[in-house]
Amino acid sequence: MAVTLHLSVDWINCKAHGICYELFPERISPDDWGYPMIDDRPIPPELEGHARRAAEACPTLALLVRLERAAGA
Secondary structure, three states, rough: OEEEEEEOOOOOOOOOOOHHHOOOOEEEEEOOOOOOOOOOOOHHHHHHHHHHHHHHOOOOOOOEEEEEEOOOO
């Protein structure tokens, strides 16, 4: 069973502090109001540390790292 790492945002808790896209610009960018826009592609192994660091740095714990079963798995 193939499993991939993805990021998501808990929109209720997100307060647009901007730390996530400062720490992980490879996959997160700000929208016009400063809220994170997440690239939905799976996080490759070489970027997993960056993704986890950005999630851990979120002051409202709104950035989530989740495992997802790959399609067809």
